[in-house]
Amino acid sequence: MLTYKSIEELIKCSIKQNKKISQMVLEDQALQMEKSIDEIYDEMEKSFDVMCEAVVQGQAKNQRSTSGLTGGEGFKMKHYSEQTNGGLSGIFMTKAMSRALAVSGCNASMGKIVATPTAGSCGIMPGCLVSLYEDKSIDKRSIVMSLFTGAAFGIVIADRACIAGAQGGCQAECGSAAGMAAAALVELYGGTPQQCADACAIAIGNQLGLVCDPVAGLVEIPCIKRNVSGVMIAFSSADMALAGIQSEIPVDECIDSMGEVGRALPASLKETALGGLASTPTGLKLKEQVFGN
Helix, strand or coil: CCCCCCHHHHHHHHHHHCCCHHHHHHHHHHHHHCCCHHHHHHHHHHHHHHHHHHHHHHCCCCCCCCCCCCCCHHHHHHHHHHHCCCCCCCHHHHHHHHHHHHHHHHHHCCCCCCCCCCHHHCCHHHHHHHHHHHHCCCCHHHHHHHHHHHHHHHHHHHHHCCCCHHHHCHHHCHHHHHHHHHHHHHHHCCCCHHHHHHHHHHHHHCCCCCCECCHHHCCCCCHHHHHHHHHHHHHHHHHHHHCCCCCCCCHHHHHHHHHHHHHHCCHHHECCCCCHHHHCHHHHHHHHHHHCC
């Protein structure tokens, strides 16, 4: 059985078994949970279906958060992509942005989402994978299988560092999600297990120190837009790894570093809404708008 104590362990086992990380993890989870491989796969497929549904709900023109602070971002970006032929970033990427915004918006309006690995970072994995499924015609089974790779990396991150903004800042949420998504993307495009690790390391390294400063303590501002940044980082990290660009710092060391940075962050920058953007004059006005004096 796998212990999920390091990415290095996953790589070594994958090479030894001559299997993709996803296949190895699927079989291991079936063994550990005493279920059939088909049952474990079906559960993951249902999670992917929820991601697709969250995109649709979040792209509705009238989508608004419960607080009223945000809403319609997914629709606006989708409309912009269609009207400008992709704008500055191109059709594929602006549609991916729209999906990340949509899923995060769905979460803010109390819709059903998949925490990957948290609600605050729930738009990153769908922004990447639903886009490949719908716009690049990658078959569903491959997409679902790649989620096992991302999930395995997430388990390691949670064990070695953390995935909660209250414990490690937004680097622990959006940083982890971008790293997980980058690894999944690399496997989908035929990369090696080591390239999956490099992509994850690059993604995490690019978000070290990212603070968690939710305005009014809600997972909306700036969380929703940070999911878009996480999507961009995931794709660029995956492309670098697939191009043969390595992370000079091994992924497990990057994860350990993220944990160390998280512990060093002051409490005001860890989901308390006492610092960062949450404590700006406008941030405080928005808090008063939602909760009153």
